[in-house]
Amino acid sequence: MTVVLAIGTGKGLFLARSGDDRHEWQISGPHFPMTAVYSVAIDTRRQPARLLVGVSSSHFGPSVAISDDLGETWQEPEVAPIAFPTETGAALERVWQLTPGRADQPDVIYAGVQPSALFRSEDGGRSFALVRGLWDHPHREHWEPGFGGKAVHTVLPHPTDPARVVVAMSTGGVYRTSDGGATWEATNTGIKAYFLPDNPYPEFGQCVHKIARHPDRPEQFFAQNHHGVYRSDDGGSTWVSIADGLPSDFGFPIVVHPHRPGVIYTFPLTADGLRFPPEDRCRIYRSEDAGSTWTALAKGLPEEGFYATVLRDALACDDADPAGVYVGARSGEVYASADEGESWRLVASHLPDVLCVRAAVVG
Amino acid sequence: MTLSGVRVEVLVPAVLRTDCGGAARLSFVLSSPATLGDLLAEVAGAHPRLERRVRDEQGAIRRYVNVYVNGEEARSRAGVATPLHDGTQVQIVPSVAGG
Numbered sequence: 001m002t003v004v005l006a007i008g009t010g011k012g013l014f015l016a017r018s019g020d021d022r023h024e025w026q027i028s029g030p031h032f033p034m035t036a037v038y039s040v041a042i043d044t045r046r047q048p049a050r051l052l053v054g055v056s057s058s059h060f061g062p063s064v065a066i067s068d069d070l071g072e073t074w075q076e077p078e079v080a081p082i083a084f085p086t087e088t089g090a091a092l093e094r095v096w097q098l099t100p101g102r103a104d105q106p107d108v109i110y111a112g113v114q115p116s117a118l119f120r121s122e123d124g125g126r127s128f129a130l131v132r133g134l135w136d137h138p139h140r141e142h143w144e145p146g147f148g149g150k151a152v153h154t155v156l157p158h159p160t161d162p163a164r165v166v167v168a169m170s171t172g173g174v175y176r177t178s179d180g181g182a183t184w185e186a187t188n189t190g191i192k193a194y195f196l197p198d199n200p201y202p203e204f205g206q207c208v209h210k211i212a213r214h215p216d217r218p219e220q221f222f223a224q225n226h227h228g229v230y231r232s233d234d235g236g237s238t239w240v241s242i243a244d245g246l247p248s249d250f251g252f253p254i255v256v257h258p259h260r261p262g263v264i265y266t267f268p269l270t271a272d273g274l275r276f277p278p279e280d281r282c283r284i285y286r287s288e289d290a291g292s293t294w295t296a297l298a299k300g301l302p303e304e305g306f307y308a309t310v311l312r313d314a315l316a317c318d319d320a321d322p323a324g325v326y327v328g329a330r331s332g333e334v335y336a337s338a339d340e341g342e343s344w345r346l347v348a349s350h351l352p353d354v355l356c357v358r359a360a361v362v363g
Numbered sequence: 364m365t366l367s368g369v370r371v372e373v374l375v376p377a378v379l380r381t382d383c384g385g386a387a388r389l390s391f392v393l394s395s396p397a398t399l400g401d402l403l404a405e406v407a408g409a410h411p412r413l414e415r416r417v418r419d420e421q422g423a424i425r426r427y428v429n430v431y432v433n434g435e436e437a438r439s440r441a442g443v444a445t446p447l448h449d450g451t452q453v454q455i456v457p458s459v460a461g462g
Contacts, residue, residue, distance in 0.1 A: 059427045059457045060379070060416035078411045083420040091419035 002363040003318055005326055006051065006071055006332055008037030011352035012051055015071045022338040024323050025347045031071055039096040039313070042360040043124075045106040049362045052109065052125045054095030062092050064111070066125050070362060082111055082119050082128045090115055095311070098125070099155040102162060112152030116143050116169045118181070131181040139172070139186065139204050140224050146170040146207050146226070153312060154208075158159060159215035165210070166221070173206035174223070174236055185343050209252045212313045214261035220266035221270055222264050222291065224312075225256040242291025247278035253315035257340070258323050262290040265317070265325060265341060267310040277310050282306040284315070284327060286341050300344035301335060307334070313356035320361050328354030336342065368392035371402055371447050374454040375413070382413040393447065399432060400443035402453060415453055418443075427460040 005016040006026065008014040012030025032055045037053035051067040051210040053074075064081040065074045081184040101108030109121040111128055117135050119128035134152075143150055151169060157337035166176045166187075173188040186204035193206045207226035214220065222238060227250050230239040243249035248287040257263035264287050269275045277283065282301040284296045290327075308329035318324040325337040327344075332351035335344045336359075352353075368454050373389040383389060391405045400422070407414035418424045422443065430437045431454040447453070 043421075056458050059423055060426065061419060064413075079414050080411075083415075086421065089421065089422045091423065201461060304427065 001320065001361055003320065003324065003359055004042060004049070004051075004061050004362045005318075005334070005336065005347065005359040006040040006042060006053075006358065007328055007348065007351065007354060008040045008053070008313075008356040009332070009352035009354050010036050012035045013055075013071075013251065015051075016334075016347055017070070022318075022320075022336055023345070025336070027348055028071060030352075031074065032065070036094075036168060036355065038355050039098045039111075040094050040356055040358050041100055041109070042362070043100045044319070044360050045100055045103055046124075046361065048128055049360065050124065052098045054098055054111070056094045059144050059358060062094050064095060064125060064128075066096070067332075068135055076193060077126050078128070081121075081126060082113060084117070085130060086141040088130070090117070092148065094151065096151045096153040097155050099157065101157050102159065105162065107180070108157075110155040110157060110165070110168060112155045112169075113233070114151035114357065115147045116140065116150050116152050116172060118155065118165075118167055120181070133177065133179075133182045134167070134175065134184050137184055142205065142227070143172040144205070144280065156211065156213055156221075158239065159218050161218075166213075166224070168208045168211045170209060170226070171205055171207045173204045173208050174221075175204075176236055187232075187236040190232075190241075191223065191230055191238060193253055194227055203234075211255045212254050212256040212264065214256045217261040220261065220290065222254050224251050224255065226250070229254070229266065229291065242287070245287075245292075246285055247296075250275075251310075252312040255315050255317055255325075258317050258319045259321055260288070260323075263288050264317060267315055267327065269309060276307045280304060280306055282308075282329075282335075284325070284344075285341050296343040297344075299342060300337075300346075309329075311355055313358075314354050316357045316359055318359035318361060324358050324359055326357045328357045330354060367395075367449070368446055369395050369397040369449050369451070371397070371451045371453060373402070373406065374452065376455055376457060378457065379413055379416055379455065382416060383410040393450075397447045398441075398443060399430065399437055399445040399447060399453070402444065402447060427458045429456045430454070431456060431460045 007014040014029035016025040034053040043050040065076040097112035111119040118131040154168040223230040229243040308331035316326040331351040
């Protein structure tokens with residue numbers, strides 16, 4: 001089994017490859033040096049797997065590149081893969097998310113971008129078109145930028161229904177379509193916006209940091225909010241807190257196990273105003289009962305003096321069985337677990353700040 | 364009377380030469396009168412990836428890219444409306460940014 005771990009950092013993409021059940025890793029990179037890699041996808045619907053990477057140069061702007069040989073070579077289209085139509089007056093600032101579509105639509109790729117918008121590709125990521133229904137939503141003028149920018153950062157295509165897609169944005173919250181993107185409704189009931197004391201449970205405007213779901217339970221969602229950890233069992237219509245048992249309800253990522261619905265991982269930070277892990281320890285928290293109870297996972301992780309943040313896309317699982325779990329920190333360290341989080345090994349250190357990680361079995 | 368075009372030379376920084384076939388200098392002949400925007404439109408036709416490194420899809424020159432027209436930074440003149448005359452040299456320079 002060969003597993004590829006893609007590590008997006010503030011100064012390029014690093015690729016780690018393991019052929020021995022994820023014990024030893026060979027690392028290459030940086031690919032796209034001096035670009036911020038906020039999004040990467042490993043599209044295993046095709047063989048060989050396709051890597052897609054969203055790069056942002058502070059000088060020369062954003063783009064998307066693809067590789068069909070696991071990073072040996074890259075192709076970037078001459079014409080901008082993602083660009084706003086002229087009449088929108090908007091310009092692409094950053095690609096926050098690249099999400100492969102359903103298995104039976106192998107050329108469909110979604111991109112969540114800044115400013116908040118959704119794009120869709122039907123040619124495997126070489127070119128994308130703006131999803132106008134979300135861009136034209138009457139709420140859009142009220143979406144505000146969070147500290148990281150105003151972006152659609154999560155895209156969850158329905159596993160069986162091509163007309164249904166759920167997105168999350170900061171700020172704005174969760175939106176869903178059931179008509180292929182023509183219309184969208186905000187679905188944030190129960191998610192708190194504590195920073196809006198005059199209306200802490202608005203229809204929209206929440207700062208949802210990440211959402212996740214397992215394809216075998218398409219109506220169940222999990223959300224890590226800007227304070228608040230939630231679950232929805234009705235397709236996102238309503239949300240309930242699952243933060244009891246966590247040391248904090250603040251954090252950025254939330255990840256669903258690839259094979260076990262209801263098994264989720266998160267990385268709590270103490271608070272909005274104190275963005276360090278609780279007790280300054282590096283601990284992943286796992287729930288095996290959809291958030292009713294939580295267990296700290298720390299074997300092999302730094303036990304003290306850990307002050308780094310784990311960003312919203314810097315916690316991920318691969319698709320092996322048992323599943324691998326990966327976490328990257330803004331301090332440039334990446335840890336991997338080959339046993340679903342029970343124990344961890346250092347994969348890389350002294351990298352630039354880690355913005356995202358993705359991993360998959362590629363052979 | 365013979366009408367001739369506006370000949371413009373573009374100096375490409377090393378970091379962007381892979382976006383125009385490795386060339387350090389590009390030559391264009393524009394219709395008169397010509398502006399910097401006209402030049403960038405020509406660049407977009409010949410080397411679209413180079414052009415999108417310099418300006419975004421709305422035509423704005425990127426914040427941390429400076430374009431010099433005969434030694435003067437274009438923003439201090441008329442931006443993309445800066446007139447170009449025969450023999451003008453245009454230089455693309457990444458500005459000081461990042462950490």
